[in-house]
Amino acid sequence: MEWFEALALLLGTIMLLMAIGMPIALAFLAANIIGAWVFMGGERGVMQLLNNGLGALTKYALMPIPLFLLMGEIFFHTGLGGRMFTAIDKLLGRLPGRLSYVTVLGGTAFSTLSGSSMGSTALLGSLMVPEMSRRGYKSHMSIGPILGTGGLAIIIPPSALAVLLATLAQIDVAALLIAGVVPGLVLAGFYIATIWLQTRIDPTAAPAYDVAPMSFLSKLGLLLREVIPMVSVMVIIIALMIRGFVTPSEAAAFGALGVLILAAIFRCLTWKAMKKSVIGALKVTLMAYLIVFGSATFSQLLAFSGASRGLVTWATSFDLAPLAMLLVMFAVLLLLGMFMEQISIMLLTVPIFFPLAQTLGFDPIWFALIMLLSLEISFTTPPFGLLLFVMKGVAPAGTTMREIYTSAFPFIFCSLFLVALLIAFPQLALWLPSL
Amino acid sequence: MINTTYKALLYGLAGVSGLMLVWIMVSVIVSVVMRNMGLQPFAWLFTSAEYGLLYMTMLGAPWLVREKGHVHIELLTAALPGAARRLLSRAVAAACVLICVILTWKGIELVMTNIKRGDFDTRAYYYPRWLLTIAFPLSFGLMAVEFSRFVFGRELMHSGEAGIHE
Amino acid sequence: EETISAVHAFPETLIYTKSFLSFVDKVNEAGKGVIQIDVRGGPEAIGMFQQPDAVRDGIVDMVYTPGSFYGGALPEKDAMVASNLTAVETRANGGIALIDQIHQEKMGLKYLGWFDSGVCYNLWTRNEPKFDAAGNLEVEGLKLRGNNVYNAFFTNYLGAQVIDLPTGEVYSALQRGVVDATGWTQIGLIDLKWNEFLNYRIEPCFFSTDLGVIVNNEKWNSLSDDAKKILQEVAIQHEKDSVEALRAKRDEDFAALDAAGMKVVSLEGEAKASYLAAAREKTWERMKEVMSDQPGGTGNYDRLIELFYDLGAD
Ligand code: NA
Ligand code: NA
Numbered sequence: 001m002e003w004f005e006a007l008a009l010l011l012g013t014i015m016l017l018m019a020i021g022m023p024i025a026l027a028f029l030a031a032n033i034i035g036a037w038v039f040m041g042g043e044r045g046v047m048q049l050l051n052n053g054l055g056a057l058t059k060y061a062l063m064p065i066p067l068f069l070l071m072g073e074i075f076f077h078t079g080l081g082g083r084m085f086t087a088i089d090k091l092l093g094r095l096p097g098r099l100s101y102v103t104v105l106g107g108t109a110f111s112t113l114s115g116s117s118m119g120s121t122a123l124l125g126s127l128m129v130p131e132m133s134r135r136g137y138k139s140h141m142s143i144g145p146i147l148g149t150g151g152l153a154i155i156i157p158p159s160a161l162a163v164l165l166a167t168l169a170q171i172d173v174a175a176l177l178i179a180g181v182v183p184g185l186v187l188a189g190f191y192i193a194t195i196w197l198q199t200r201i202d203p204t205a206a207p208a209y210d211v212a213p214m215s216f217l218s219k220l221g222l223l224l225r226e227v228i229p230m231v232s233v234m235v236i237i238i239a240l241m242i243r244g245f246v247t248p249s250e251a252a253a254f255g256a257l258g259v260l261i262l263a264a265i266f267r268c269l270t271w272k273a274m275k276k277s278v279i280g281a282l283k284v285t286l287m288a289y290l291i292v293f294g295s296a297t298f299s300q301l302l303a304f305s306g307a308s309r310g311l312v313t314w315a316t317s318f319d320l321a322p323l324a325m326l327l328v329m330f331a332v333l334l335l336l337g338m339f340m341e342q343i344s345i346m347l348l349t350v351p352i353f354f355p356l357a358q359t360l361g362f363d364p365i366w367f368a369l370i371m372l373l374s375l376e377i378s379f380t381t382p383p384f385g386l387l388l389f390v391m392k393g394v395a396p397a398g399t400t401m402r403e404i405y406t407s408a409f410p411f412i413f414c415s416l417f418l419v420a421l422l423i424a425f426p427q428l429a430l431w432l433p434s435l
Numbered sequence: 436m437i438n439t440t441y442k443a444l445l446y447g448l449a450g451v452s453g454l455m456l457v458w459i460m461v462s463v464i465v466s467v468v469m470r471n472m473g474l475q476p477f478a479w480l481f482t483s484a485e486y487g488l489l490y491m492t493m494l495g496a497p498w499l500v501r502e503k504g505h506v507h508i509e510l511l512t513a514a515l516p517g518a519a520r521r522l523l524s525r526a527v528a529a530a531c532v533l534i535c536v537i538l539t540w541k542g543i544e545l546v547m548t549n550i551k552r553g554d555f556d557t558r559a560y561y562y563p564r565w566l567l568t569i570a571f572p573l574s575f576g577l578m579a580v581e582f583s584r585f586v587f588g589r590e591l592m593h594s595g596e597a598g599i600h601e
Numbered sequence: 602e603e604t605i606s607a608v609h610a611f612p613e614t615l616i617y618t619k620s621f622l623s624f625v626d627k628v629n630e631a632g633k634g635v636i637q638i639d640v641r642g643g644p645e646a647i648g649m650f651q652q653p654d655a656v657r658d659g660i661v662d663m664v665y666t667p668g669s670f671y672g673g674a675l676p677e678k679d680a681m682v683a684s685n686l687t688a689v690e691t692r693a694n695g696g697i698a699l700i701d702q703i704h705q706e707k708m709g710l711k712y713l714g715w716f717d718s719g720v721c722y723n724l725w726t727r728n729e730p731k732f733d734a735a736g737n738l739e740v741e742g743l744k745l746r747g748n749n750v751y752n753a754f755f756t757n758y759l760g761a762q763v764i765d766l767p768t769g770e771v772y773s774a775l776q777r778g779v780v781d782a783t784g785w786t787q788i789g790l791i792d793l794k795w796n797e798f799l800n801y802r803i804e805p806c807f808f809s810t811d812l813g814v815i816v817n818n819e820k821w822n823s824l825s826d827d828a829k830k831i832l833q834e835v836a837i838q839h840e841k842d843s844v845e846a847l848r849a850k851r852d853e854d855f856a857a858l859d860a861a862g863m864k865v866v867s868l869e870g871e872a873k874a875s876y877l878a879a880a881r882e883k884t885w886e887r888m889k890e891v892m893s894d895q896p897g898g899t900g901n902y903d904r905l906i907e908l909f910y911d912l913g914a915d
Binding site: 017018019020021022023024025026029030033043046047049050051053054057058059060062063066067070245246250252253254256257278279281282283285286287289290291293383389392393400401 | 459463496512538545
């Protein structure tokens with residue numbers, strides 16, 4: 001079978017099944033069964049599929065996600081979240097969309113703690129979305145910024161994906177990590193601008209209500225009592241991580257522990273809240289991990305059948321000008337990213353793209369950063385972006401996939417704009433590492 | 436009687452799944468604290484958390500089918516008129532049953548192969564592989580039952596309510 | 602023309618994978634019109650730890666992987682792990698033939714060749730290692746990263762606090778001081794960039810890499826005699842070539858590390874002998890223990906040790 005036939009068979013199956021309303025995880029499993037049957041020699045291929053799923057799930061790197069979810073759920077169900085957001089509302093007064101700004105700022109700060117965008121989305125989603133919708137924010141004002149900042153986690157150091165990419169491509173790890181700082185902050189700035197624009201265009205998207213004037217002292221009291229304790233949990237964990245007490249993967253467990261202790265101090269830790277939190281975290285995790293189970297093998301089938309490699313080799317076989325070639329590579333990454341898992345994409349494309357980038361005269365650090373950005377974007381692009389499904393899991397009942405797609409769009413556009421800026425001004429990435 | 440036993444099994448496994456989540460948190464905290472006190476963290480803390488991820492996902496998945504927690508896209512089901520929508524919804528559920536039955540059958544074969552070959556998972560310890568893979572037939576078997584409730588039962592998997600939204 | 606499919610355990614950019622791919626090139630050159638190897642990819646095509654099962658079940662015909670990835674099914678791979686010989690000597694003395702026979706019996710696999718042998722492991726540390734009065738390495742206070750290849754040695758003999766971390770997490774763990782020492786092969790440290798944090802290499806080196814090519818037996822038996830002959834001959838040639846190529850690479854890496862300030866500290870005399878003895882004996886102990894639970898028992902134990910370890914060489 002030619003590579004494009006294999007590609008058409010695998011992608012066609014999954015798109016069709018998703019369109020007729022099969023649960024995403026089951027659609028992957030069905031495509032895998034068909035793919036395993038065709039490319040792995042009949043029914044024994046299906047057994048291999050289960051073995052692959054076992055390998056994909058028992059990975060240490062997956063551990064932070066349920067724990068960040070648990071942290072967010074405890075924060076919400078114990079009422080700590082409500083108290084903190086009420087305080088922020090009072091402190092920030094009339095600023096329209098203030099919790100959306102808080103999300104971006106918090107998300108940017110959190111990116112310095114988390115190396116995984118799934119963990120970041122899980123935490124911010126479970127932390128912010130329920131409170132924001134309770135306060136009358138339209139869903140795109142909460143979901144959009146969180147999907148955006150989820151992606152920041154893999155650009156701003158620490159970033160597990162950046163370390164892996166640098167190692168695979170044999171480039172300077174530290175330089176790539178540092179190169180992500182300025183573009184990450186610029187991107188966060190774009191998000192802030194997007195929110196400002198959105199509240200301008202549609203003032204009802206975020207509730208604006210009059211806040212009674214408060215004295216400086218009562219503001220300070222509110223800050224100390226309701227906001228500082230939660231923020232210090234985050235600060236302590238970041239400090240522990242910098243001191244080498246915990247690795248980024250382990251930080252989530254201490255985040256959950258920190259919120260538990262805080263809830264105990266504020267006397268709002270109940271068995272009922274705990275049970276609700278575990279169930280809430282469990283639901284999102286189970287949904288997302290069964291998709292991981294299916295999609296990991298799907299990625300492998302795309303590789304094993306020769307479909308993805310065929311695509312990559314074909315797309316890069318044309319004799320194009322450097323900029324056109326860069327765009328081709330970017331497009332291939334986005335396309336693969338719609339269906340494949342990020343690490344598999346890197347393993348597949350690095351050996352082809354980096355030598356090519358070198359012959360085209362690209363700076364490898366700059367190129368690696370663009371590659372990271374494309375992986376980040378593909379994490380939030382329909383039809384299959386894992387972050388979108390995580391978001392669906394934490395969003396209030398009745399939120400449709402379409403709402404989630406449209407919320408993501410303006411923030412995806414910000415990332416695309418950043419890529420354009422990086423192409424025009426490579427110094428944006430390269431200035432800091434060169435110091 | 437069978438019904439009560441079945442329900443107890445379904446919810447019992449979901450409970451185990453929730454305990455696994457808590458266990459993952461505890462094991463990470465304990466091993467980090469031990470390490471920083473200058474003790475050697477038990478390797479089984481780390482390994483059991485990795486295995487915990489598998490057990491958590493597989494044992495909880497059938498319960499999530501009942502809770503309609505597995506995300507799907509309502510595109511066609513929202514566009515179709517009542518009768519056709521109900522038919523499609525039941526057909527999709529039936530396809531899910533078929534997928535789960537195939538995976539149950541292959542899962543049983545995998546467990547038998549693991550036992551016959553004496554396969555071990557070699558991380559910190561040599562752990563019998565079938566103790567891991569047994570989660571597959573158990574999980575997909577129960578999922579098949581749960582999906583079949585949407586084929587034959589009164590309730591449908593798809594709401595169709597979303598109108599033009601999805 | 603016959604074709605066999607193949608996957609490799611490690612990413613394409615890793616030195617060991619490049620070695621395997623050069624073997625494939627040699628086969629495809631020598632085998633024109635007779636036999637060709639079709640490489641389907643690495644861990645992105647079939648998961649690293651699922652590859653041994655995949656070749657056993659005939660999903661793929663050939664796999665290049667460390668024996669340690671299927672040590673549960675074939676504990677005899679520890680004879681190679683603890684070996685101080687290379688594929689050249691063990692091919693000549695019948696050691697590899699015995700390993701091949703065990704693969705056929707226990708897993709239904711043809712063991713085609715032991716590549717990239719002769720590369721051993723060192724302990725690498727951030728801070729200057731300390732020694733007791735007798736010259737033995739002191740591991741107290743050392744935050745040592747381990748994995749299942751060397752834990753038998755590190756834990757049972759050195760009594761070290763082993764921190765199990767996947768390879769991908771080691772860089773940031775070193776950066777943050779979660780670990781400050783690790784075992785690793787003589788080559789590859791620079792590729793992983795760990796030398797940014799590690800400053801000392803402790804000699805002597807111990808163990809050996811155990812990377813080999815395994816082929817599904819049914820597929821192997823279905824090949825024409827010509828094809829088998831080409832595959833086997835090229836593999837034996839590559840066993841030899843890869844030893845030399847990797848030795849050259851090791852010298853190159855060591856020179857680069859030296860230039861960058863890596864210091865070498867060596868155990869001597871009695872302490873050195875007992876360090877090496879512990880490395881091999883703890884590993885053999887583990888091998889014997891697992892073998893005794895399997896059909897066939899420990900029947901091959903003594904013979905394996907005799908063929909894979911030269912006591913006179915240390
Ligand atoms: Na980060
Ligand atoms: Na995607």
